[in-house]
Amino acid sequence: MYILGINAFHGDSAACLLKDGHIVAAVEEERFRRIKHWAGFPTQSIRYCLQEAGIDIGDVAKVAINQDSKANLTKKIAYALKRRPDLGMVLEKVRNKKQRGNVLELLSAEFPDQEVKARLCAVEHHLAHLSSAFHCSPFEAATVVSVDGFGDFASSAWGQGNGAQISVEDRVYFPHSLGVFYQAMTQYLGYPNYGDEYKVMGLASYGKPRCLPQMRKLVQLQNDGSFRLDQNYFRHGREKISYEWDTGSPQFSDLFSSELEELLGPRRQPEEALADSHKDLAHSVQAIYEEAFFHLLNRLYEQHGHSSLAIAGGCGANSVANGRVRRNTPFTKTYIQAAAGDAGGALGAALSVWHESGNSIRVPMRHASWGPEYSESEVAEVLHANSAQLESAGCKVQSATDNQALCDAVVECIFDGGVVGWFQGRMEWGPRALGNRSILCDPRRTDMKDILNLKIKRRESFRPFAPSVLREYVANWFEEDDDVPFMMKVFPILEERRKEIPAVTHVDGTGRLQTVHRDTNPLYWQLIDTFRERTGVPMLLNTSFNENEPIVCTPQEALACFLRTNMDLLVLGQIVVSR
Numbered sequence: 001m002y003i004l005g006i007n008a009f010h011g012d013s014a015a016c017l018l019k020d021g022h023i024v025a026a027v028e029e030e031r032f033r034r035i036k037h038w039a040g041f042p043t044q045s046i047r048y049c050l051q052e053a054g055i056d057i058g059d060v061a062k063v064a065i066n067q068d069s070k071a072n073l074t075k076k077i078a079y080a081l082k083r084r085p086d087l088g089m090v091l092e093k094v095r096n097k098k099q100r101g102n103v104l105e106l107l108s109a110e111f112p113d114q115e116v117k118a119r120l121c122a123v124e125h126h127l128a129h130l131s132s133a134f135h136c137s138p139f140e141a142a143t144v145v146s147v148d149g150f151g152d153f154a155s156s157a158w159g160q161g162n163g164a165q166i167s168v169e170d171r172v173y174f175p176h177s178l179g180v181f182y183q184a185m186t187q188y189l190g191y192p193n194y195g196d197e198y199k200v201m202g203l204a205s206y207g208k209p210r211c212l213p214q215m216r217k218l219v220q221l222q223n224d225g226s227f228r229l230d231q232n233y234f235r236h237g238r239e240k241i242s243y244e245w246d247t248g249s250p251q252f253s254d255l256f257s258s259e260l261e262e263l264l265g266p267r268r269q270p271e272e273a274l275a276d277s278h279k280d281l282a283h284s285v286q287a288i289y290e291e292a293f294f295h296l297l298n299r300l301y302e303q304h305g306h307s308s309l310a311i312a313g314g315c316g317a318n319s320v321a322n323g324r325v326r327r328n329t330p331f332t333k334t335y336i337q338a339a340a341g342d343a344g345g346a347l348g349a350a351l352s353v354w355h356e357s358g359n360s361i362r363v364p365m366r367h368a369s370w371g372p373e374y375s376e377s378e379v380a381e382v383l384h385a386n387s388a389q390l391e392s393a394g395c396k397v398q399s400a401t402d403n404q405a406l407c408d409a410v411v412e413c414i415f416d417g418g419v420v421g422w423f424q425g426r427m428e429w430g431p432r433a434l435g436n437r438s439i440l441c442d443p444r445r446t447d448m449k450d451i452l453n454l455k456i457k458r459r460e461s462f463r464p465f466a467p468s469v470l471r472e473y474v475a476n477w478f479e480e481d482d483d484v485p486f487m488m489k490v491f492p493i494l495e496e497r498r499k500e501i502p503a504v505t506h507v508d509g510t511g512r513l514q515t516v517h518r519d520t521n522p523l524y525w526q527l528i529d530t531f532r533e534r535t536g537v538p539m540l541l542n543t544s545f546n547e548n549e550p551i552v553c554t555p556q557e558a559l560a561c562f563l564r565t566n567m568d569l570l571v572l573g574q575i576v577v578s579r
Contacts, residue, residue, distance in 0.1 A: 025052040069152075136335075139333070150179070155172050344430070470528055
């Protein structure tokens with residue numbers, strides 16, 4: 001049975017394909033469209049998934065979408081009758097419902113020469129998130145939690161996973177949302193773009209919790225473990241929030257009200273220099289988010305006593321909070337799959353439909369290599385087509401004789417302070433570069449962050465870079481010995497080790513860990529191990545292969561990024577381009 005999962009008409013549009021419960025392919029549309037967080041109908045992702053499986057759309061039995069307009073209907077009606085929301089809000093909801101109901105029609109239009117035989121299955125938004133978390137986890141039983149902005153009139157949901165089944169026990173409903181709170185505060189701090197919350201998370205480490213009393217006015221913890229927002233400080237519960245994505249990238253109007261500026265002072269403008277007050281506010285935003293998150297988790301542990309936890313939803317990407325779960329709750333094992341946000345809802349919807357059909361097969365996700373791959377001949381064609389540009393840039397093209405020769409050449413460059421574009425195998429699923437579409441550097445250099453930002457990334461100086469660490473050596477470098485294959489947890493680096501790896505040590509002494517396994521990515525493991533043999537340090541600085549764009553997908557995009565930046569080395573499979 002083939003099941004096609006889709007996240008559409010929302011940020012991070014994506015598609016995935018299951019064959020008898022096994023993932024065949026999964027990819028975000030932004031990688032093809034080259035627009036961050038692309039939000040329309042993911043036609044190119046769907047085409048890729050079908051191509052990877054070698055099937056037509058007519059072979060798909062079910063199409064699962066991570067939105068169900070009938071979910072939580074009683075709550076929606078009750079809210080509308082009580083609050084009498086702006087007519088624009090109602091019309092927007094109707095338009096969105098109509099779009100999602102036309103999925104099979106859109107597929108027929110995209111594949112006019114093929115018959116669409118599939119049945120459309122609508123999966124409640126948070127059930128899809130919970131399924132993406134639990135059904136990809138290694139746990140036979142676990143507490144499952146989804147926390148994000150909104151989906152199907154709810155912002156959070158939680159319950160229990162047992163075997164192949166998930167029972168949803170409760171939700172937090174509109175207008176209360178930790179995701180909306182964090183997004184509103186991100187806007188207030190001068191970062192208006194969709195998905196900018198990670199900037200506030202990085203900035204938080206530079207501040208103090210001086211604004212925590214004000215944050216506790218905004219976010220109020222409840223005795224049952226849930227939370228509420230004081231609606232005086234937010235607009236979304238009483239008026240239409242403009243949400244546009246005609247150009248592909250989602251654009252939101254302000255979520256916070258004028259009362260918030262009365263409480264905290266004027267908002268920071270995007271071009272305004274960062275002051276200590278902004279850093280303190282960012283710290284306080286992260287602190288109150290963690291208070292609410294751990295308040296919920298501790299209550300759930302009291303109720304069920306499971307030691308295992310699976311997390312999803314947009315807030316599941318809060319790697320700082322994720323890394324503190326074991327220190328702030330009784331949970332000892334936490335799993336977050338590679339695409340915790342709405343892109344992952346495509347996978348969760350498909351998995352939910354698979355298991356609701358009575359199937360018990362569960363396959364834990366241990367790697368994220370579910371995207372496109374390119375052959376040696378395709379790489380050679382790209383280099384040949386760009387030979388004149390390569391020659392004019394003074395580039396030299398060579399082929400490595402074997403994997404060890406390749407690793408030796410790359411490590412030599414990194415050891416000398418070089419910046420390497422590393423392009424291998426299938427592209428990663430999710431927002432993180434995990435060793436297939438990565439830029440790699442020496443974590444030991446104190447000047448490496450500045451070099452990277454000058455040569456390539458051109459991003460805010462306060463944002464940290466992450467280490468890819470051989471799994472066998474984590475306990476020798478971090479205060480937590482944990483498996484983090486998808487870079488979804490931040491842990492303190494051992495104090496005595498921090499001075500050895502300044503390029504990946506954040507201002508607060510932490511690092512966003514990615515563990516690398518020999519059996520799931522053998523070439524990347526071999527490269528890091530080669531660096532370990534040379535330096536004694538079993539890690540590399542790993543950042544996404546891009547320059548203020550979606551992570552590169554194709555060899556042509558990798559080469560273009562290499563040529564327009566000051567990268568020193570480009571590795572495309574076994575081919576090495578130097579200058």
